[in-house]
Each structure stands twice: as C-alpha cells, then as structure tokens.
Amino acid sequence: MTIADLASVPFERAGDLASLCARVGELADSEQPFVLLAGGTDWMVEQELRKPFAAGAEPRVIDVSRLDKLREIRLEGNVLSIGAGVTYWEMRNSPEVRAHAPLLERMARDVGAIQIQARGTLGGNLATGSPAADGVAAVAAYDAILVVQSRRGVRRIPMSELQTGYKASTREGDEIFVAVEILLPGPDARWYWRKVGTRRAQAISKVALGGVARVEAGQVVRCGLGMASVAPVTALLPRTRELFLSTKLEKIGPVQLDKAVDSDISPIDDVRSTGEYRLHVAKSVVRDFARALGARV
Amino acid sequence: MLIRLKLNGQLREVDTAPMRRLLDVLREELELTGTKEGCGEGECGTCTVLLDGEVVNACMVVIGQCDGRDVVTVEGLGSEAHLLPIQKTFVTEGGAQCGICTPGMLISAEALLRRNASPTDEQIREALAGNLCRCTGYERIVASVRAAALARSSGGAS
Numbered sequence: 204m205t206i207a208d209l210a211s212v213p214f215e216r217a218g219d220l221a222s223l224c225a226r227v228g229e230l231a232d233s234e235q236p237f238v239l240l241a242g243g244t245d246w247m248v249e250q251e252l253r254k255p256f257a258a259g260a261e262p263r264v265i266d267v268s269r270l271d272k273l274r275e276i277r278l279e280g281n282v283l284s285i286g287a288g289v290t291y292w293e294m295r296n297s298p299e300v301r302a303h304a305p306l307l308e309r310m311a312r313d314v315g316a317i318q319i320q321a322r323g324t325l326g327g328n329l330a331t332g333s334p335a336a337d338g339v340a341a342v343a344a345y346d347a348i349l350v351v352q353s354r355r356g357v358r359r360i361p362m363s364e365l366q367t368g369y370k371a372s373t374r375e376g377d378e379i380f381v382a383v384e385i386l387l388p389g390p391d392a393r394w395y396w397r398k399v400g401t402r403r404a405q406a407i408s409k410v411a412l413g414g415v416a417r418v419e420a421g422q423v424v425r426c427g428l429g430m431a432s433v434a435p436v437t438a439l440l441p442r443t444r445e446l447f448l449s450t451k452l453e454k455i456g457p458v459q460l461d462k463a464v465d466s467d468i469s470p471i472d473d474v475r476s477t478g479e480y481r482l483h484v485a486k487s488v489v490r491d492f493a494r495a496l497g498a499r500v
Numbered sequence: 501m502l503i504r505l506k507l508n509g510q511l512r513e514v515d516t517a518p519m520r521r522l523l524d525v526l527r528e529e530l531e532l533t534g535t536k537e538g539c540g541e542g543e544c545g546t547c548t549v550l551l552d553g554e555v556v557n558a559c560m561v562v563i564g565q566c567d568g569r570d571v572v573t574v575e576g577l578g579s580e581a582h583l584l585p586i587q588k589t590f591v592t593e594g595g596a597q598c599g600i601c602t603p604g605m606l607i608s609a610e611a612l613l614r615r616n617a618s619p620t621d622e623q624i625r626e627a628l629a630g631n632l633c634r635c636t637g638y639e640r641i642v643a644s645v646r647a648a649a650l651a652r653s654s655g656g657a658s
Contacts, residue, residue: 206559206560207524207540209519209520209521209562210520211517211519212519214501214518214519214564216564240562240565243560243561244542247560248541248542248560251540251541266564266565268565269565292554315542315630316545316630317555317608317627317629318542318545318556319542321554321556322556322557403629404626404630405543405630
C-alpha cells in the first residue's frame with residue numbers, strides 16, 4: 204500500500220494534553236490500535252511498505268502536531284527540556300539549543316533535507332523506535348531523560364532504561380512522550396557528531412555517532428555516547444564509555460578502543476550497508492571522537 | 501471532514517477524508533496542479549509547498565493537519581504577469597529544463613530567500629538538497645537563486 208491509500212483511516216485531533224492522555228488511556232484499555240501523528244516522517248513512510256490494513260483493523264490516527272505543550276523548549280537551571288513535538292528545524296533554530304546543546308543543533312542539520320527537518324520530531328522518532336534515528340543517538344549522548352505522561356501521571360525514563368529491543372521500549376501503551384530532558388554538561392564540555400551515509404542530505408545513516416564528554420586534567424569525567432544504525436536499538440556503547448571514564452586519555456590506545464567497540468556492537472548487513480563496513484566506520488568515528496578529546500589513537 | 505485553510509492567500513474550504521494527502525487534495529479538489537508528485541515518499545521534493553511558511557513535502561502531510569493553516573503552492577508565488585525574481589531568473593539563467601522539479605525548487609528557493617536575503621552557494625545547496633533534479637546538474641539552478649537574491653536586493657522584487 205502507499206501513503207495515498209490512507210484515506211479510510213480514521214482521524215481525530217488532540218485538543219490538549221490532558222484530553223489526549225484520557226483518550227489514549229481509553230484506546231489502550233479497549234485494545235484499539237492507534238497512532239499519534241506528528242510530522243509523519245517515519246510512520247507515513249512505513250505505510251508504503253506494509254500490506255493494506257484488514258477492513259476494520261485500521262489504527263485511529265490522532266493528530267498531535269499542534270499541541271503547544273509538546274512544542275516548548277525550556278531552560279530551567281542546568282536542565283534543558285525539549286518538547287516531544289519540537290521539530291528538528293525548530294531545534295536547529297532555537298537559541299537555547301544552540302547555546303546549551305550544540306550537538307543537537309548540529310545533528311538536526313543532518314536529519315534529511317529541510318522538508319524533513321520541518322516535520323520530523325524527537326518524540327516521533329522516539330515513539331517509532333528506529334535504531335537509525337539521528338535524534339535519538341544525539342540525545343543518548345547527553346544521557347537524556349525521557350518524560351512520558353499518561354492519565355496516571357508523569358514518569359521519567361533514563362535513556363539507558365528505555366530500549367528493550369528492536370522498536371520495543373519500557374514506555375507503557377498508554378504513555379505519551381512529552382519531553383526530553385538534558386542535564387547540561389557545562390559550556391566547557393566537548394561534543395561530537397558524525398553521520399556517515401550515502402550523501403549529505405536525505406540519507407539514512409550507515410553509522411552515526413553522537414558523543415558528549417567533560418575532560419578534567421586528562422581524564423574523562425562525564426561521557427555519553429549514542430550510535431545509530433549499528434544495532435537493533437540506538438547503541439549506547441557501554442564498554443567504550445567505561446573505557447573513557449576509567450582510563451586517562453593518554454593511556455587509551457587504538458587497539459583497546461577498537462576492542463571496546465567490538466564488544467559493544469555486532470552490526471548486520473542490510474540495504475544500506477554491510478556489517479563489516481559499519482564496524483569499520485564505527486571504530487573510525489569512535490577513534491575520531493577520542494582524538495577530539497585528546498587521546499592519541 | 502470540513503477543512504478550512506488559507507491557500508495562496510485566500511480562504512478555502514474542502515470537504516474530504518482527513519487522512520488524504522495534502523498533495524492529492526491540492527491537485528484534485530482544489531485544482532492546483534502546479535504541485536507535482538515525484539517519489540510519493542518524501543525523498544524528491546517535487547511536491548514541496550509552504551505550510552505556515554515552512555517547506556514541507558505535500559506527499560507526507562495529511563489534509564486533516566492543514567485545517568486552519570496557511571498553505572502556499574507554486575501558483576501562489578507570482579502570476580504570469582508579475583513573476584517573482586526567483587521565477588524570472590529560473591527562466592533567464594536556465595534553471596528549468598524538463599520542469600518536473602521546478603515548482604518544488606521555486607518554493608524551496610523562495611523560502612530560502614525570505615529567511616536569508618544573501619545566501620552563500622553552500623546555503624543555496626543546503627536549502628535545495630531536498631529537491632532532486634535529473635536534468636540540470638544543479639549549476640544553473642544555483643545560479644538562478646544567486647541571481648534572484650541579487651535582483652531582490654537591488655529592488656527587483658515584484
């Protein structure tokens with residue numbers, strides 16, 4: 204089927220966040236399939252590949268693209284909160300994001316072309332759970348907290364506890380992503396973003412790496428990593444991160460670093476690349492990140 | 501569902517299924533066939549329109565999300581008698597060949613010039629990166645945008 208065949212899908216618009224939570228709770232209780240539609244850059248394209256819905260089995264689509272509550276970017280103390288409905292175009296043009304989370308601005312420039320940036324949202328990419336999502340890799344590098352809300356209240360999920368498998372997560376069926384919170388690492392923190400794809404615009408990554416680190420006297424004291432397109436989930440590279448946090452930069456060698464990456468991921472072949480190439484690129488970008496921090500690798 | 505939107509500066513109403521693509525409703529009920537369908541999945545940019553001033557692919561926006569919003573298609577840029585500088589320079593600089601990508605190119609280029617009066621070549625290429633052209637090799641298109649920026653800055657905007 205194609206996007207053009209969606210006309211029979213029922214559509215409704217969310218009025219405000221409280222009524223959306225109530226509606227989503229009701230649909231979850233009755234086990235009716237539903238989709239929250241923001242920019243549609245993931246879900247709409249997925250419909251191109253699927254078989255037509257059986258009669259009566261279409262999901263209800265709830266438009267959340269105009270919920271003001273999901274579109275706020277707020278700085279409170281040293282926590283930057285980005286609404287789940289903020290588009291990548293809004294993110295890259297936000298003075299708060301540019302000043303305090305420059306990795307996100309840089310990443311947002313790489314999310315497809317401007318037509319895609321103007322529609323795609325962090326919440327949408329988190330909800331669809333694609334391990335290729337640039338935005339999720341970048342917020343993972345900041346050790347983001349995902350704020351979800353339901354009629355039962357608000358819950359905060361650390362990025363490290365979100366993903367349980369391919370497109371699977373600890374978010375409950377009646378919970379909605381409402382914001383991403385980032386504990387800012389400070390103005391002297393280093394950040395890194397590299398996306399490797401077939402071309403600069405419009406490409407889904409073969410490998411992408413976001414990294415954030417604070418270095419004090421040659422020692423990494425805060426480190427977050429998020430790698431896209433190398434695992435069933437956004438890879439957080441825990442062993443590589445542990446190496447950075449446990450070893451002086453001058454003592455980190457290339458073999459050790461490659462071994463850590465090897466133990467963190469086992470990328471596969473797919474239409475965009477091969478597992479072998481992905482592993483090679485993954486090691487190269489991690490070394491590049493390490494060099495940017497001052498390691499000789 | 502009855503959808504009310506501002507289309508090329510005029511209020512329009514259309515009664516249709518809300519999950520239909522903006523692209524189809526523009527071309528069919530609203531009879532604005534300047535917006536073309538290329539890939540139909542957000543890759544080629546041929547169906548680019550402005551939604552509340554931002555460039556979007558009309559093949560990936562459902563009409564239900566357009567209620568109360570402002571849509572500009574290529575027909576809203578300028579009339580035959582009063583072309584915008586970007587439309588004139590696509591003619592004079594050879595920015596259009598077969599023409600299928602041209603409506604989307606014009607929308608993306610005009611959106612760029614509205615937010616950045618003097619773009620660099622790199623900024624022009626980034627703004628047009630979501631609009632694929634299989635004829636020109638892009639050089640004439642970049643030259644057209646560059647010339648339009650000059651024309652606008654020297655008071656050539658109509």
